[in-house]
Amino acid sequence: MFGPKIWDFYADRYDRLWVQRFVLYPSRRLILKTAGELSSPGMILDVGCGIGELCHSMSLQYPSAEIIGIDPSVKMIKRAEENFSGNNIKYSCGQPDSLPKDQKFDLIVSTNAFPYMLDKRKFLSDMKMLLNPDGRLLLLFANRNTLYDAFWLMLVKLTTSSAQYPSVSSTHNLLKDSGFEVGKTEPIESLFFVPSVFMVEGILPDSHSEKEF
Ligand SMILES: C[S@@+](CC[C@H](N)C(=O)[O-])C[C@H]1O[C@@H](n2cnc3c(N)ncnc32)[C@H](O)[C@@H]1O
Numbered sequence: 046m047f048g049p050k051i052w053d054f055y056a057d058r059y060d061r062l063w064v065q066r067f068v069l070y071p072s073r074r075l076i077l078k079t080a081g082e083l084s085s086p087g088m089i090l091d092v093g094c095g096i097g098e099l100c101h102s103m104s105l106q107y108p109s110a111e112i113i114g115i116d117p118s119v120k121m122i123k124r125a126e127e128n129f130s131g132n133n134i135k136y137s138c139g140q141p142d143s144l145p146k147d148q149k150f151d152l153i154v155s156t157n158a159f160p161y162m163l164d165k166r167k168f169l170s171d172m173k174m175l176l177n178p179d180g181r182l183l184l185l186f187a188n189r190n191t192l193y194d195a196f197w198l199m200l201v202k203l204t205t206s207s208a209q210y211p212s213v214s215s216t217h218n219l220l221k222d223s224g225f226e227v228g229k230t231e232p233i234e235s236l237f238f239v240p241s242v243f244m245v246e247g248i249l250p251d252s253h254s255e256k257e258f
Pocket of ligand 1: 069092117118155161
């Protein structure tokens with residue numbers, strides 16, 4: 046069961062997990078708010094989209110955008126297609142490096158999936174290839190910034206596949222080493238007992254504007 050197949054196990058019960066209220070809903074809210082501060086993106090990619098809750102909310106916020114949700118779990122994608130579909134959403138089972146090389150995005154989001162990407166540098170290099178020059182990468186996940194976070198995330202890790210939870214400062218370094226500039230960095234709004242969950246924005250250096258697409 047443990048390993049990547051764990052996500053197939055969670056797919057049927059994902060929208061009923063306790064973390065929806067304290068982590069996943071506040072995560073989606075922060076991404077939607079941040080995206081809303083930028084000009085409307087035409088092409089949006091959600092990597093590790095799970096059952097598609099964020100894709101669905103994005104499709105309501107951006108009805109004329111084209112949204113692709115990609116996830117390696119067959120069952121997560123099946124649930125996304127069944128429960129969180131939309132005229133402007135396409136779901137795909139796999140990894141972002143399986144997307145057509147000429148497909149470019151204005152906004153790439155990845156919420157609560159980065160810890161499970163074991164080759165983070167490869168992932169960031171793939172994101173660079175998939176972003177339009179003025180595009181934005183919004184990465185959001187639980188970070189190991191303090192001993193309290195480390196304790197919590199050690200417990201969380203027992204319930205998921207292999208994971209590494211970089212701190213905010215190592216995420217900044219990873220982004221810089223991969224050729225991104227670091228933009229907005231903001232925690233989700235949640236209750237005090239939840240470990241640190243931050244959104245970090247990656248911007249391509251040749252982007253013409255720091256604030257707008
Ligand atoms: C905690 S869920 C997050 C789902 C959704 N993004 C959210 O915020 O609710 C983690 C997701 O990451 C996906 N995942 C696991 N390993 C991955 C990888 N190497 N690359 C992309 N996605 C991965 C899982 O299949 C799962 O759907």
